[in-house]
Amino acid sequence: MSFKIQISDSKSIFERPTKNLADLENIVNEVFEDVKKNGDKALHKYTDKFDKVKISDFRVSIDEIEEAEKLVSEKLKSSIQLAKSNIEKFHNSQKIKKTIIETTKGVKCWQESRGIEKVGIYIPGGTAPLLSTVLMLAVPAKIADCKEIILCTPPNKNGKINPAILYTANLVGITQIFKVGGIQAIAALTFGTESISNVYKIFGPGNQYVTIAKQIAQNKGVAIDMPAGPSEVLVVADETSNPKFVASDLLSQAEHGTDSQVVCIVNNENIYAEIELEIIQQLEQLPRKDIAFETLKNSSFVCIKDKKETIKIVNEYAPEHLILATKDNDFYIENIVNAGSVFIGNYTPESAGDYASGTNHTLPTDGFAKAYSGVNLNSFIKKITFQKISKKGLQNIGYAIEIMAEAEQLMAHKNAVTVRLNSLKQ
């Protein structure tokens, strides 16, 4: 396995892997229709077909959770607890205090937050149990006081769910865990079935089928966290960064999957030789080295000398993860506009935010950071506006309302003010 960094033109950064997902829509629509019509019966059918297992009861039992507790090591338990505590602290800090604003004397306006009552969390299956994603979605849902939190995740071929997933969900206080995955899980959360209640908003990552299923759920009126695409990191490095650390960060993104994107911008070409050497050495040690190797071949290594040019390109790319390991970090922090999450300095690897620093790891990919925030407490909350106007207040703004309503030719809108103002004249 030989690896050679090709320094590319900065335009190469923007060649994101694109996929035409339209072909998948037919199968997704078919499953949606079936689940809508046949409920649990359809869930059984597709679990049988896609997960190759027959499930008698989709809901995970208390016995199964107790069994899982025994199977998770103490060191993993305490690690999960530390991560949970940090994620709680950071997301708790995002609560907003109600503030009453008197916009005009006698006109009081304010916002109040309410948790979305019913939310669904999707955790993909596969070889690795995404216990960190359980924390990232369930912890803020709990803080937001979402009343009903439903977690769906596919069973393995023995009809089981990874014990670390069950332990984590239970630790956070999720009581409704269902062994249903893929398109059929998103359809169940959209329409509801005999076993699974429908929800108002669906969160969580997934493969391309799940991505399309969430888009269709959204078209049917269910909110979703954000559109999804392959994961990505952009590292900005210079002579003050540590090549070993930079290489490890690039590799940790590269191991996700061959559609992941890894971008590295340096201000001096010589830096690459050192990073390259480190990548070669570290790559050899990795169990997923084949995936990482493929990803790196499609990655962009760019040299840009001017920091203003660099930040322009970073903002245009809008990375999901941005690692700043330069002497000019403050400049980049001040001027970054489009990014999901930013990691500052040599001792802040992306892994920290992926697991345990407290920030959320559900972030906008594929340039969506231009319009979307990553998941945060707000994602689980609705803000209702309130207003209370006194007699005096209405006398202060009533005339303006009447005039504007008249200009919009909405005379009943005007009249709602006029009848009140008239009553105050008497």
Place this chain on the structure above:
Amino acid sequence: MSFKIQISDSKSIFERPTKNLADLENIVNEVFEDVKKNGDKALHKYTDKFDKVKISDFRVSIDEIEEAEKLVSEKLKSSIQLAKSNIEKFHNSQKIKKTIIETTKGVKCWQESRGIEKVGIYIPGGTAPLLSTVLMLAVPAKIADCKEIILCTPPNKNGKINPAILYTANLVGITQIFKVGGIQAIAALTFGTESISNVYKIFGPGNQYVTIAKQIAQNKGVAIDMPAGPSEVLVVADETSNPKFVASDLLSQAEHGTDSQVVCIVNNENIYAEIELEIIQQLEQLPRKDIAFETLKNSSFVCIKDKKETIKIVNEYAPEHLILATKDNDFYIENIVNAGSVFIGNYTPESAGDYASGTNHTLPTDGFAKAYSGVNLNSFIKKITFQKISKKGLQNIGYAIEIMAEAEQLMAHKNAVTVRLNSLKQ
């Protein structure tokens, strides 16, 4: 025109007018493809076809804005200015101060807000100029510091835009105003054309074609404010409310369009006789009485004696606008979970929030208040998370990251921590 209130079963509330919009998708897709391929040429074609006018330059000129300034009355100008000032005060108050949270010693996390760089505002045409919607969308976009704000609105048959729209847009500081409406405007904002830049998020109301066009824009990766449906109000009244005021509020919703929904819940049937009498009297005076009359025929008037039962139904209905005119307002405020905007007391008509109190009038309809907030400052902002971890900080949480990454079988994620922790041991 005879009107008789039929007191209905509370279930009738949930019979929202539904429309199958799937039939419209073909025409919307066709226009999108054409605009994507042919840019301005397609905009000319559809403006010709749908708006029945030939436009030489889509962009509104400075001359046109200056001309508009002269055509707007002074009383309308000062009313718009008052409304602008209140909307600014309330949306300014929604700014969030950066707060650095140390989740573990040496692990600092925070959020920073950034305005979405490019946003599109759609203002529908028709007989009435929706100048209030210009304020509701452009004012928070300015406060959020969105760099490029593009306003599209259809021209009338003379190729003009209502002067009040131009005056308001110019007052708020919108410089890019385009005479393009309907599906073709949303397509232009999605793909960009020679005249109109593409944007990252599209805001604004519209007819069913615009609604579908925004959904398709969203599927193509452009964010939108929220899904749309017909406007609605739910009034909760009792013996302390003023029947004249309640009637005026119901009518102001009813005049919007025959698909609007008007719901009134009282705790005592006798109250309806008075409200009915007032509706009959006020209806006669309205220019849009035919529309209001049709809407009222489809409306729900319900009597529920128990306030706990009432709030349950209100939350299940999730009204866009909720007017509380009862002795139990505090109970309802405390227990409301699903609503767009709440109007409290006898002197707080919905019109106040529609125009000038300061709250936003772009609100979730059709039950979407269960998952969505109305437009607020946050709608124009992305929150980026930042984290900065010291050596000591990484030593405090590094072990947990290593263990969790290992459990997820992501060894390169683990390694990014290990190489750093090892360097600190030396």
